């Protein structure tokens with residue numbers, strides 16, 4: 001029998017969350033962001049749920065190839081653009097749209113031989129200081145690109161640094177608007193947080209939503225601004241469940257210690273369960289005692305260190321739990337129970353993004 005751990009990908013949840021993105025920005029087209037192998041869900045596994053998108057945005061050429069192999073004929077956008085000249089050949093061959101964020105990428109394009117001009121997304125560094133042309137250099141880059149026979153349409157693009165936080169999008173919106181005022185072309189600005197928090201409606205909301213939104217994390221059912229909102233608060237459904245079973249039980253006496261370095265000590269008699277899931281499965285090793293977990297759909301907590309192949313959980317709230325009891329690490333549990341990946345992530349000092357992306361290869365995955 002295989003080790004009792006598995007991940008489930010919920011096709012209907014992906015489709016639902018994608019519809020939520022459309023609802024939040026009803027005038028915009030929607031890129032489903034599927035970088036990092038669809039945030040750990042697997043591009044092939046997520047495809048059925050996300051095929052209602054207007055396009056797929058990602059980073060790796062091999063992922064773009066995989067999306068084409070799935071039969072997708074629509075737009076595909078490379079969010080970091082090309083890394084070397086021969087990437088442009090694949091863009092021509094697979095009809096990929098690509099981001100241009102620095103001068104060297106324009107040089108590569110100028111030297112590229114193609115019959116079919118490329119659609120490019122010209123990225124502005126509107127304040128995040130990662131990728132893109134500064135506002136003062138943006139128009140120059142646009143002019144240079146628009147003079148190339150290798151380029152047809154230019155979409156204006158930026159990315160928000162704090163759409164999920166107190167900073168919001170106002171300062172970057174102002175920088176973007178000022179520098180693009182007289183430029184033609186479509187626009188794409190918003191990630192999940194900006195789409196949920198600031199898009200929609202007329203006026204400023206319509207400017208934030210623009211022509212294309214780029215939701216990633218919300219499509220997978222995690223709240224970009226947790227704990228200000230949780231997934232249910234944004235009416236999102238978890239697209240991934242990680243579940244395992246109890247493979248051993250222990251009865252502890254006061255003073256008994258659990259796991260490596262004995263990081264947890266029982267203060268009273270208690271029962272714990274040993275779960276077939278550890279950091280080699282993608283469960284965060286730094287998750288401390290007290291991280292929430294469901295056993296038979298009942299909420300309890302981890303105790304002691306996470307080890308490579310196992311974690312230990314407090315069975316006090318689930319006295320009936322026996323060997324083989326179902327343990328939900330995140331996602332959907334039995335009887336309609338739910339454990340948000342964001343809650344687990346927060347306990348481990350990280351974000352839902354990292355946990356879903358870290359799902360390990362050794363965990364078998366089924367699509368439901």
Ligand SMILES: *Cc1c(COP(=O)(O)O)cnc(C)c1O
Nearest residue numbers: 033079159191192214215216217
């Ligand atoms: C990853 C990414 C997104 C999606 O961000 P989420 O926070 O997951 O919605 C959007 N745009 C760009 C440029 C990205 O790199």
